[in-house]
Amino acid sequence: MDALRAYDPTLFKGAAWYYARYRPRYPSTLFALLSEAFNLNGQGRLLDLGCGTGQIAIPLCDRFDEVVGIDPQPEMLIEAQREAAMVGASNITWVEQRAELISQSLGFFKLVTIGRAFRWMDEKVVLQRCYELLLDDGGLAIISTGGSFWKNSEPWKQKTIEVVKKWRLGEQYTTPDISKKDLLARSPFALKNPDSSYTRSKITKKDLLVRSPFARVAQHQLEFEHIWTIENIIGYLYSTSFCSRTLLGDQVTQFEADLKEALLSLELSGQFKETKPLSVLLAWKR
Numbered sequence: 001m002d003a004l005r006a007y008d009p010t011l012f013k014g015a016a017w018y019y020a021r022y023r024p025r026y027p028s029t030l031f032a033l034l035s036e037a038f039n040l041n042g043q044g045r046l047l048d049l050g051c052g053t054g055q056i057a058i059p060l061c062d063r064f065d066e067v068v069g070i071d072p073q074p075e076m077l078i079e080a081q082r083e084a085a086m087v088g089a090s091n092i093t094w095v096e097q098r099a100e101l102i103s104q105s106l107g108f109f110k111l112v113t114i115g116r117a118f119r120w121m122d123e124k125v126v127l128q129r130c131y132e133l134l135l136d137d138g139g140l141a142i143i144s145t146g147g148s149f150w151k152n153s154e155p156w157k158q159k160t161i162e163v164v165k166k167w168r169l170g171e172q173y174t175t176p177d178i179s180k181k182d183l184l185a186r187s188p189f190a191l192k193n194p195d196s197s198y199t200r201s202k203i204t205k206k207d208l209l210v211r212s213p214f215a216r217v218a219q220h221q222l223e224f225e226h227i228w229t230i231e232n233i234i235g236y237l238y239s240t241s242f243c244s245r246t247l248l249g250d251q252v253t254q255f256e257a258d259l260k261e262a263l264l265s266l267e268l269s270g271q272f273k274e275t276k277p278l279s280v281l282l283a284w285k286r
Contacts, residue, residue, distance in 0.1 A: 013246050014245055020083055023052075024236075030222060037141075038138075040110075044064055044111070044135075044138075046061075046112075048112075050117020052116070054079075054083045056143070057080070058092070067089075067093070068093050068106060070097050072097060099121050108138075110135055111138060111141065113140075127209065127212045127214075142280075160259065162262070167248065168248075214284060215283075224276055225273065
């Protein structure tokens with residue numbers, strides 16, 4: 001097997017508190033879809049990879065006997081435990097680990113879910129590991145939220161991008177094995193740099209699943225409405241790997257004031273409605 005993709009444990013340093021409070025929640029329609037597709041009835045086990053602060057694991061916990069949430073970020077798991085305790089979700093075990101390293105020591109599962117974190121994983125390795133840990137009647141769900149700030153023409157998102165670029169592109173931030181130029185090329189800033197040595201795989205998630213050992217694949221498109229306030233937008237940005245408070249350092253106050261002024265110039269109420277698309281890829285082992 002090829003060497004695992006390098007992983008920087010500091011990517012989301014300081015972001016977990018904001019992640020738990022300001023990331024848009026998944027809609028109830030998603031969980032209804034998963035329940036119907038995989039006949040979830042309160043029995044069996046769920047494995048949630050890249051679980052973050054529990055946005056998938058916690059809402060689904062009452063549809064399983066046991067849930068295991070895996071994430072490499074200890075700060076995320078601390079927030080996940082707090083979130084679970086608030087709603088009395090006592091059947092979840094939180095494990096600090098990379099998704100690429102899961103093994104049969106975890107046992108076997110009815111369903112494996114992967115949310116936004118899939119983009120940070122070695123996809124082929126993770127899909128194979130998931131397949132090996134699923135029961136014969138089990139399945140996999142990969143959930144992707146669209147409507148990114150970085151690929152959207154809405155004026156308030158474009159204005160947000162402008163302010164973030166202003167305050168972040170001058171920062172010296174590199175991972176141990178990634179140059180600043182390549183880091184920016186990988187980032188949501190999507191700089192048009194023909195000299196960049198980084199090329200994201202052109203294989204879609206659906207194609208990856210079709211080429212994997214899974215017997216059957218289906219795709220569903222959902223959508224839900226989300227109301228953003230300026231507080232929500234700032235909190236969301238602090239939950240990301242490229243605009244966290246840790247990276248902004250002593251520029252936080254100036255950054256917030258700049259962003260507030262820019263957004264209020266577009267809408268005095270400071271509220272922005274968005275219809276967010278949600279792509280759900282489902283795969284069955286047998």
